[in-house]
Amino acid sequence: MAKQVIKVPDLGGADQVDVIEISVAVGDIVAQEDSLIVVEGDKASMDVPAPVAGKILSITVKEGDKVSEGDEIGEIETETAVEAEPESSQAPVQDSQSIPEPAAEPQAEAKVKPKGGAESKEEAIQVPDLGGADAVDVIEISVQPGDTVAEGDSLIVVEGDKASMDIPSPSAGTVVSIAVKEGDKVSTGDALGVLKVAAEGNVAPAATAAPSQESAPAAQTEPQQTPETVEPPAVPQKDHLLERDLTVAAQVYAGPAVRKLARELGVTLNKVKASGPRNRVTKDDLHNYIREQVKKAESGAVGVGGGIGIAKMPDIDFSQFGPVTMEPMSKIHKITAANMSRNWLNVPHVTQFDDADITELEDFRKSMKAEAEKRGVRLTPVPFLLKAVAAALRAEPSFNVSLHNDGEQIVHKDYVHVGMAVDTPKGLMVPVIRDVDKKGLYELAAEAAEMALKARDGKLKPNEMQGACFTISSLGAIGGSGFTPIVNSPEVGILGVSKLAVKPVWNGKDFAPRQMLPLALSYDHRAVNGGDAGRFMTYLVSVLADVRRLLL
Ligand code: CAO
Secondary structure (H helix, E strand, C coil): CEEEEEECCCCCCCCCEEEEEECCCCCCEECCCCEEEEEECCCCEEEEECCCCEEEEEECCCCCCEECCCCEEEEEEECCCCCCCCHHHHCCCCCCCCCECCCCCCCCCCCEECCCCCCEEEEEEECCCCCCCCCEEEEEECCCCCCEECCCCEEEEEECCCCEEEEECCCCEEEEEECCCCCCEECCCCEEEEEEEECCCCCCCCCCCCCCCCCCCECCCCCCCCCCCCCCCCCCCCCCEECCCECCCCCCEECHHHHHHHHHHCCCHHHCCCCEHHHEECHHHHHHHHHHHHHHHHHCCCCCCCCCCCCCCCCCCHHHCCCCCCCCCCHHHHHHHHHHHHHHHHCCEEEEEEEEECHHHHHHHHHHHHHHHHCCCCCCHHHHHHHHHHHHHHHCHHHCEEECCCCCCEEECCCCCEEECEEECCEEECCEECCHHHCCHHHHHHHHHHHHHHHHCCCCCHHHHCCCCEEEEECCCCCCCCCCCCCCCCCCEEEEECCCEEEEEECCCCEEEEEEEEEEEEEECCCCCHHHHHHHHHHHHHHHHCHHHHHC
């Protein structure tokens, strides 16, 4: 066993690049050259690979940090004593056929071809050094003749087996011609077109002048290769940008310019429909996505959250009013708060109220309590509510739906899973009881108790909190005569149950004392209408009033 410090490799002069992804966790076993972190400069990103195979002992940077060459990013423990790798082998792996950027220095083959008078001259646009990669695909032509471009603007995007690279404009000027089209294959030195640039001033002398290099990571002279890696660049310059087209988080293909634009616009790339070769997201795709979102937001289409222009709450120093203490919110509390805001703002709520006469249900429940206890279960009103809700969802299938997130379809469900809100010391949890319509009261009582216990012990698994059609939130044991629950979207509705109260009810001849259970049904008025909700509630109340109806 030997420990080895992991350092940021040579970034080719780039300094203070951003850590945009931590790809491993402490304890992970990695192979040599596995990506450990991803760093990104202005126009390029690259993997920092494991210098050796081993176990990650520590990662000392986090996303958002800035790092430079030589900075320590963590420690790795190797199986056997490993000699420190030579500097060059710690070079960033050319992830997935990375293609180096053109060199900053004028290259021999980069030709300036002055043409015309003193006012302007024409420059050849050439494929820069591809680091040994040959015959890469032209996958995007970003400009057309007549376009005015700034130095460094992307003119063409080329792609090797798994990586892509923008070919930047060597100078500011006007595109005279583009000699290739999408689908063509090009190699280092091939002519791509002609650019007209001003003869005076700071015109870059080479057609392959590099784009802004200050923050772009660069390859070592002899970068390592993964099996998918193309030959390393044979050129001696250090200023090779490594382009990496796999975007962070998801396996999304997109060029650096597209990724940068996506970040600037705050777009998550894996939400964008890709139209490029090999499912590659192009700039046009990004623009189309933004256009679509704006259109939806402007038309008020459903399914689109956020952007409703609500003013931020003011920051208030409560200590000016009296003594206070600050308590960090639990993770569950924070998630609940975010979900509540999201649901409250996205779902147009309507809440319908009714009282269910559960006098007979209560008589029956109490008569069954002893038997239930013998079977090891507590027969509270909750299993009856679960059973009655399931029956109502089956009886009124128009209510057992969800609005699809595209805002254009209704999802009809042929299953009946019901969530049950549980008050826990760490916050509100909603375990889901599946196939409630197929289960008996004792089974439901046992499962509800088990789920509530698991929720309170923090032992619920994610899949035990998913897939509900509807939720029951019972505050009956606590108190209150009514409340308006918030729909747990994408579920269609939620039943708020308050404390049973004995009330005088007119039976046609006189007022009789009846045990009335206050119910509040909140529903998503985008998915269902008042009629659906009214029928659902009426059926529910009738079943609770006479549980024999559950047998029908
Ligand atoms: N009216 C009067 N009494 C009620 C009642 C009601 N609506 N509902 C339950 N009770 C009684 C029960 O019958 C039980 O008494 P008995 O043992 O004498 O029968 C007693 O109250 C305690 O019940 P319980 O809370 O232990 O069990 P439950 O099955 O009624 O509820 C659960 C289980 C998990 C729903 C509940 O414990 C809970 O966590 N409720 C809170 C849910 C919540 O926080 N909702 C708000 C969400 S929005 O913030």
